[in-house]
Every structure is written in C-alpha cells, then in structure tokens.
Amino acid sequence: MASIEFKRVEKRYADNPPTVPGLDLHIRDGEFMVLVGPSGCGKSTTLRMIAGLESVTSGELWIGDRLVNELQPAARDVAMVFQNYALYPHMTVFDNMAFGLRVRKQPASLIKSKVEQAADTLGLADLLARKPGQLSGGQCQRVALGRAIVRDPQVFLFDEPLSNLDAELRVQMRGNIGRLHREFATTSVYVTHDQVEAMTLGSRIAILNRGELMQVGTPMELYNDPDNVFVAGFMGSPPMNIVPVQNRGAGLKNALLDLPRADLGGLAGELLLGIRPEKLHPAAGSPDHWPRLRAKVEMVETLGAEMLVHLGDGSERMIARLPGLQLLTPGQTLELALDPDAIYLFDRHSRQRIRTVQPVAVAEAVPCT
Amino acid sequence: MKRVLGDIFSWRFALLLFAGLIVIYPLLWVVSLAFSGQQALQLVALPEGAGFWQQLAALVPLPQQWSLDNFRAVLTEQPFMRWLGNSLVVALSTTVVGLCLSCTAAYAFSRFRFPGRERGLMLFLISQMFPAVLMLIPLYVIVVQWLGLGNTWLGLVLVYAITALPFCVWMLKGYFDTLPYEIEESALLEGASRFTIFYRIILPLARPAIAVTALFSFMTAWNEFILASIFMDDESRYTVPVGLRFFVSDYASEWGFFAAGSILVSIPVILLFLALQRFLVSGLSAGAVKG
Numbered sequence: 327m328a329s330i331e332f333k334r335v336e337k338r339y340a341d342n343p344p345t346v347p348g349l350d351l352h353i354r355d356g357e358f359m360v361l362v363g364p365s366g367c368g369k370s371t372t373l374r375m376i377a378g379l380e381s382v383t384s385g386e387l388w389i390g391d392r393l394v395n396e397l398q399p400a401a402r403d404v405a406m407v408f409q410n411y412a413l414y415p416h417m418t419v420f421d422n423m424a425f426g427l428r429v430r431k432q433p434a435s436l437i438k439s440k441v442e443q444a445a446d447t448l449g450l451a452d453l454l455a456r457k458p459g460q461l462s463g464g465q466c467q468r469v470a471l472g473r474a475i476v477r478d479p480q481v482f483l484f485d486e487p488l489s490n491l492d493a494e495l496r497v498q499m500r501g502n503i504g505r506l507h508r509e510f511a512t513t514s515v516y517v518t519h520d521q522v523e524a525m526t527l528g529s530r531i532a533i534l535n536r537g538e539l540m541q542v543g544t545p546m547e548l549y550n551d552p553d554n555v556f557v558a559g560f561m562g563s564p565p566m567n568i569v570p571v572q573n574r575g576a577g578l579k580n581a582l583l584d585l586p587r588a589d590l591g592g593l594a595g596e597l598l599l600g601i602r603p604e605k606l607h608p609a610a611g612s613p614d615h616w617p618r619l620r621a622k623v624e625m626v627e628t629l630g631a632e633m634l635v636h637l638g639d640g641s642e643r644m645i646a647r648l649p650g651l652q653l654l655t656p657g658q659t660l661e662l663a664l665d666p667d668a669i670y671l672f673d674r675h676s677r678q679r680i681r682t683v684q685p686v687a688v689a690e691a692v693p694c695t
Numbered sequence: 696m697k698r699v700l701g702d703i704f705s706w707r708f709a710l711l712l713f714a715g716l717i718v719i720y721p722l723l724w725v726v727s728l729a730f731s732g733q734q735a736l737q738l739v740a741l742p743e744g745a746g747f748w749q750q751l752a753a754l755v756p757l758p759q760q761w762s763l764d765n766f767r768a769v770l771t772e773q774p775f776m777r778w779l780g781n782s783l784v785v786a787l788s789t790t791v792v793g794l795c796l797s798c799t800a801a802y803a804f805s806r807f808r809f810p811g812r813e814r815g816l817m818l819f820l821i822s823q824m825f826p827a828v829l830m831l832i833p834l835y836v837i838v839v840q841w842l843g844l845g846n847t848w849l850g851l852v853l854v855y856a857i858t859a860l861p862f863c864v865w866m867l868k869g870y871f872d873t874l875p876y877e878i879e880e881s882a883l884l885e886g887a888s889r890f891t892i893f894y895r896i897i898l899p900l901a902r903p904a905i906a907v908t909a910l911f912s913f914m915t916a917w918n919e920f921i922l923a924s925i926f927m928d929d930e931s932r933y934t935v936p937v938g939l940r941f942f943v944s945d946y947a948s949e950w951g952f953f954a955a956g957s958i959l960v961s962i963p964v965i966l967l968f969l970a971l972q973r974f975l976v977s978g979l980s981a982g983a984v985k986g
Contacts (some may be wrong), residue, residue, distance in 0.1 A: 381882050400886040414875035416899045426885030477885065 328390030328480040328513055329355040330376060335385035337371050339538075345371050346537045348385065353515060358507050360516045360528035368537035369517045373483055376515060378402050389481060405474035406483040409490060411466045413458040419445075420454040425474045437476075444472040447509075448502070464495040466596070471506065482507075484516040488523065500526055521561055525549070533557050555677040558600050558670060564634060569602045569646040570674060582621050582642045583664075595672035603634065604669035606646035612663035619644075621662050626654050635660065641692075697954040724756045729954035732762025765955035775956060779930060779940035780957035782917055783933055783963070785851050789916035790909050793856040794861055797908060798901075800860070802893055805881070816868075822914060827858065828921065835925060846928050855928075863908045870904035871897065912938035917960075925966035935960050 327484040330353040337346040346368040353359045356642035374380040374389060378399035387394050396404050413422050420441055427437045445451045448468045458466055465489060474482055476532045484503070504527055507514055518524055525529050525545040532542040533548065533556070541553045545561075552558035557568045571585075572576040573596060578585040583599065600611075609618055621644065628650060635646045635654060646662055656659065671680040702708060705879065728736050741753055749883075769775045804816055834854055845852030882892045898905070920936040927933055933941075935956070942953040 377880075378886055380885070399880075399884045404884065406881065408877045408881060410875065410877055410879040412875065414878060414882075414896055416896075425887075426881070429885055429887045429891060472879075473885075588862075644950050 329353060329388075329645040330359075330481065330513065330515065331386075331388040332372075332602075333374065333386040333388070335372075336378060336383045336388055337368070337375060338383045338560070339468055342382070344537060346375075349537075349539055351532060351539060352540065353513060354530075356511045356513055358514045358516065358527060360518060360524040360531045362518055362521060362524040363534035364530055364560075365539075366395070366518060366536075367534040369519075369534050370485055373406075373485055373515055373517045376481065377404055377406050377483055378403075378542075386552065390631050392585065402481075403479050404481040405477045407467070407470045407474050407487045411490075412471055413466055413471045414457050418455055418457055419450060419461070419469050419472075422458070422469055426477050426625060440476045440478075441472075444475045447475070447506075448472050452676070453594050463491050464499060467491065468500060468502070471502070473511070480513065482512050482514040484514065484518075485517075486518055488518070488520075496628070502642040503527060521563065521580055524554050531691070533560055552600075552670070553679050555598060555672045558672070559677075562602060564645045564647070566600045566602050567585050567606075568598050568672070569616070569642050569644065571597050571599045573597050582619050582639050582644060583618055583621075585619070597680070598671060598672040598674050598677070600670035601644075601664055601668055603645045603647040604627040605665040606644070606648075606662045607665065608648060608652070609661035609663045616663040616666055618661055618663050620659055623656050623658050625656055637662075681687070713813055713843040725954045726958055727756040728951055729748070729765055729958050730761050730763070731758030731951065732760065733758075734933045734949050736952040768957040769952050769955045769959065773938075773942075773952060773956075774930065775893040775935075775938065775959070776934075778935045781848070781932060782934040782936075782960075785855070785923075786795050786840070786916040788848065789855040789859070790851040790912045792852055793859050793907055794905065796856060797860055797863035797961035798898065798905065799893075801864045801871055802897060804864065805868045805871035806876075816865075819864055822861050823874050830858070831921065831925065834922065838928065845926055846932060848932070850926055851923060851934070852914075854922055855919060856912070859912050859915045863912060866911070867901065867904050868900050874900055899981050902974045910967060910971055914964060915963060933938050 331350075332349045332351040334347065335349045336344050338344040349372065350509070361372055362673060363369050365586075370382065371380055375382055376389070378394065378397060383393045389402060389404070414425065415451075417425065422575055423441045423444060424437045425442065432440075441454070442451070442665055445454055448471060450465070450468055450472055453461065453465060453469075458469065461469065467490075470487070487503070488499050493500060498522060503516075507527075518522075528545055530541045530544055531541060532546055535556050540560075541557045548557055549561050552566075554560065555568055559568060567578055571580045571583065578597065578599060580599075621639050624638040624643070625636040627634040628638075631650050633645055633650045633652075633654070635648055637644045637646060639662065646660075672678065673680055736756060741749065745753075755831070764956065804812060827847055838850045838854055839845035844853070878896060878900075879892050887895070918936060919934075920940070920972065923934045924937045924940065927937060930938075930941075939953055939956045939960070941947070942949040942956065
C-alpha cells in the first residue's frame with residue numbers, strides 16, 4: 327500500500343494547451359479516491375500517468391516514497407481495471423488471472439492458490455475454464471477485477487470500469503468494488519464521469535474540469551460545501567439550482583425570487599444564487615421567516631416517493647424535489663419556501679463561492695410577499 | 696421457386712456462367728490431357744454435315760481412354776519429385792522468413808510512433824505500384840553478381856520473402872490496428888515485456904491475418920517462374936514451375952507430362968488452403984473488449 331502525490335504535475339501533448347495544467351493532489355494511503363468530471367477533463371490522463379501509460383511532462387509524481395516519473399509501468403506495482411475489460415481473448419479465465427503472476431515467474435502452486443482464492447472471492451470459481459468470449463459483461467469485469475487482485479499491488483486503478491454494464495449490474499458491481507476495498511484496504515484511484523458512482527464509492531472525491539482541480543473532499547463536503555459553481559452543479563442529481571440574481575446592495579432579486587433585505591455587506595458585482603432542489607419546501611408548513619417564491623409549474627416528473635417539479639417563469643428555471651403526495655398540474659402556480667441555511671452565493675464572473683456573506687441571517691424575518 | 700427461376704434466367708446468371716466457362720475450359724483441357732496417357736489430345740474428326748450438338752460435343756475435351764501413365768512417368772522417369780522438394784524447401788523457407796520479417800515490421804508500424812513511420816509505409820505501397828519484371832535486372836545484379844547467391848535456395852528465398860514483404864506488412868498492420876491497445880497496456884502493467892506481449896498475446900490473436908499472409912507468401916514462392924528460371928542454372932535445383940517448362944520447349948513437347956505435373960503442383964497449395972481455412976475465419980478477438 328502506498329500514498330500517491332502529484333506535485334505540479336503537467337501533461338501536455340505536443341504544442342497543444344496542457345491537458346492537465348499543473349495538478350497538486352495528495353491521495354492518502356489506503357484511501358479510495360474518485361476522480362470525477364465531464365469528458366475531456368483530464369481524469370483518465372491523470373489516472374494513466376499514475377499507471378505509467380502516459381508520461382509526465384513536468385512536475386513530480388510520487389507513489390509511496392518513490393519518484394515514479396521515469397519508472398516503467400511494470401515497475402510501479404499498480405494494477406488497472408479498464409473500461410472495456412482488456413481481457414486476453416485467447417486465454418481462459420484462469421490464464422487471464424494468472425498471466426501477470428506467470429510473467430513475474432511466480433511458482434505454479436502459488437499462482438494456482440492465489441487465482442482460486444480470487445475466483446472464490448469474486449464468484450468466478452465455476453468459470454475458470456471458460457474464455458472471455460463465453461462470459462457476460464459483468465463476468466468479464468469480475469475477471470478483470472480478479473486479475474488486478476491476484477497481483478496484490480500497492481495501488482488499484484479503475485478507469486470507468488462500470489460504464490459498459492447495464493444499470494442493475496452497475497449497482498451490483500459497485501457493491502463488489504466497495505466491498506473489495508474494505509477487505510483489502512489498498513489505495514485505489516477510480517475514474518468516472520458518474521457522480522452517483524463517485525458519491526457511493528469514494529472516501530474522497532477530486533472534481534476536475536478542463537484539467538483543473540476544482541475541489542477535493544469527502545462526498546458530503548463536496549455536496550454541502552461546494553467551492554464553486556462547477557462543483558455545486560456537478561454533484562447531485564438533479565443538480566443544484568443556480569440562478570443569476572440582481573445585486574441591489576441590500577437585497578437580491580430575479581424573476582422568481584425576491585430577497586429584499588439581504589445584507590451583502592457591501593458586496594458589489596453580479597451574483598449567482600444556488601439552492602438544492604430538496605431545499606425548496608412547500609410553503610405551507612415551512613417556518614414563516616423562510617423566504618418564499620411563487621412560480622408556475624412547467625412540468626412534473628413523478629418518481630413515486632417524490633417528484634421533481636420544474637418551475638419556470640420566462641427566463642429563469644428551477645427544479646424542486648417535493649414529496650410525491652401532492653397533485654400538481656402544469657400551469658398552476660406554486661408557492662415554495664427556501665431553506666435559508668441552504669442558500670449559496672457565487673460570484674458570477676469568477677464563479678467562486680462567496681463565503682464572506684451568508685444570506686441566511688439576511689433572509690430571516692423577511693417573508694417575501 | 697419463381698424467384699429462383701427468375702435468377703437462373705437473368706442476365707447476371709448468364710454473365711457468371713460465361714465467366715465460369717472461360718475459367719474452367721482451359722482447366723478441363725489440362726485435366727483431360729493429364730489423364731489421357733498421351734502427350735497430345737486428338738481433336739475429334741467431325742463427320743461431314745455434323746449437327747450443332749455434335750459440334751458442341753467435339754468442343755468438350757475428353758480423353759479417348761483414361762490412364763494414369765502421365766502421372767506415373769512424371770513421378771518416376773522425370774526428376775519431378777526432386778523439383779517438388781526444391782519448391783517445398785524454397786516456399787516453406789520463404790513463408791517462415793517472410794512471416795518473421797513482416798510480423799515484426801507490421802507490429803512496429805502499427806504500435807510504435809517513430810520518425811519515418813508514415814514514409815516507410817508509403818514507400819512500401821509505392822513499391823507495389825511497379826511491375827515486378829522491372830526489378831529483374833537489379834535483382835539479378837544484386838543477388839547473383841554482388842551476393843554470389845545465384846543457383847542457391849537462399850538467394851531465391853531472400854528475393855521472394857522480400858518482394859512479398861510490402862503486401863504482408865500492410866496486411867498484418869491492418870489487422871494489428873484492429874486489436875485493442877488496452878490489452879497490451881494491461882499486459883504492460885502486469886509486467887510483460889514488449890516481446891512477451893507480441894509473442895503471447897498479439898501473435899495468437901492475429902492468427903487469421905497470419906494465416907492469410909502465410910498462404911500468400913507460400914503461393915508467391917510456389918508459383919513464381921521468371922526469377923527462378925533466371926537464378927537457377929542447375930537442373931537439380933529447379934523449382935517445379937521452372938522444371939515444368941522443360942517438358943514443353945524447343946526440343947520437346949510433352950504436353951501430357953506438363954499437364955500431369957501442373958495438377959500435382961496444385962495439390963500442396965490446395966492442402967495448405969484447407970489446413971489454414973479454419974484460421975481464415977476471423978473473429979478470434981471477439982469478447983476481448985467491449986466498447
């Protein structure tokens with residue numbers, strides 16, 4: 327087991343702008359770190375740099391106490407699970423899992439016991455004689471996991487391993503991967519663009535956008551305390567409502583909202599207001615001092631226990647997650663209350679969170695009419 | 696049923712039938728000559744005022760009597776077996792040498808990025824655009840005069856293997872390109888060397904392409920006549936195509952031996968094709984990756 331440390335690591339292809347422009351990130355020993363972000367954000371490149379499949383243009387990359395910039399992939403003692411499994415199609419499941427150990431000239435008896443043990447853990451014991459072509463997607467991915475486990479490496483790397491599986495299998499495999507990490511406690515780096523996977527698997531999550539690290543933290547830190555608009559919008563499904571508001575020095579306003587006496591402590595400039603869909607509550611039953619908003623229902627997505635209500639008023643749109651008890655029809659006007667503790671403000675230009683002001687106290691005792 | 700009849704009486708069918716006849720007719724002559732036991736086929740003397748069907752029947756080459764004499768004579772009285780052996784040695788060596796060179800070259804072209812890669816591939820392609828006869832004199836000078844490999848198998852093998860190389864490299868590179876690179880990256884992470892990956896993963900997966908390439912190399916060497924006839928002076932070193940020619944020359948016209956020899960020559964190629972047929976069915980890499 328080992329920690330991984332990126333020190334100003336940059337990756338650049340030829341003369342293009344850098345794919346990863348100077349990354350600083352510390353992945354602790356035994357941690358399950360999820361790298362998440364939209365396509366092209368550099369998360370896979372970052373993972374491949376750890377594996378040694380991509381070179382590091384500048385900066386330092388440490389695994390444990392070794393500087394690995396110039397180290398060959400084989401010498402890094404990492405195992406990787408690929409999105410498309412990358413099994414050897416002409417070999418049986420047993421041979422696939424034994425390949426790495428055989429290449430490293432381990433004794434046959436040890437290989438046999440290790441492979442069988444891993445196969446037992448992953449429920450592959452009956453499939454050892456089959457070839458990948460005879461397996462389902464989920465089974466193939468388990469073989470790929472097994473192949474990584476038998477090597478007992480310092481670091482596990484996962485490159486979107488569940489993207490090719492159907493929804494049900496994905497949940498099941500997510501459970502498997504989580505369980506394996508608890509069992510082996512090996513440092514793991516997991517790349518995905520799926521924020522649900524990130525939230526459920528990660529001990530910590532690093533959110534990347536265009537090669538830049540946006541924020542690192544535990545899933546709940548990122549969810550409850552986002553540093554910027556990108557993180558706020560990326561975590562959570564449906565994402566946080568983020569709407570532009572006019573800053574009138576004292577008070578915020580837009581087509582849906584009016585917080586007339588929000589004291590912004592002299593904060594000038596244009597702002598964005600964010601609130602999570604579940605922090606919009608039916609006005610009836612909410613504390614009186616919570617600010618209200620009135621908007622037209624555009625569309626209702628009924629999910630059973632809850633429903634997603636799309637509210638719109640011309641240019642502004644918001645989504646509210648409400649209990650699925652009420653009967654709502656498009657076109658009707660709905661009054662909702664905003665949980666003042668859950669209102670976030672961002673600068674509209676830098677898109678960074680403004681922490682100096684909390685419109686909570688502000689909104690207090692100012693019911694909106 | 697109506698559809699089948701419609702197909703049979705269509706112009707496409709007529710065209711195919713015609714093309715088929717053009718291919719098969721000379722072969723029929725060779726087969727009947729070989730089995731006639733004679734050195735020439737007699738044309739049937741047509742009676743005066745023969746009908747259309749009689750004329751048509753006269754066109755079908757059939758020996759007056761079936762006999763294996765030509766085969767017996769070719770195999771026992773002529774040095775045919777020796778030539779066959781020579782051809783086998785040359786063709787098999789060409790296949791082995793050609794495959795070793797083209798597999799490694801194609802892998803490098805497919806997987807590595809190095810200066811001159813694009814140009815090298817282009818040069819290979821350009822070399823295929825010139826007729827092979829153009830190379831006759833330069834090859835003679837290089838192989839016979841400079842290297843002193845005239846009248847040797849090695850000279851022939853080198854020339855055959857190298858002239859087949861561009862086609863083989865392109866063919867194999869095309870196939871290697873379709874093999875997912877993640878498989879190799881995975882093996883690389885597991886500690887396999889480049890050679891181990893090539894030998895234990897890429898080559899087994901590329902079997903269909905290698906089979907086709909092997910067949911092509913073998914047939915190039917097996918059927919080649921012009922270069923062999925120029926490089927080989929000693930009758931005991933002739934390959935079959937060169938030897939066959941001497942059945943029919945200015946001083947001899949043993950067409951029966953020629954025909955029997957031709958049939959015997961095609962047997963190894965047919966056998967090789969049958970043996971490799973199962974590898975020609977691709978799809979070995981199915982199930983390797985998804986995505």
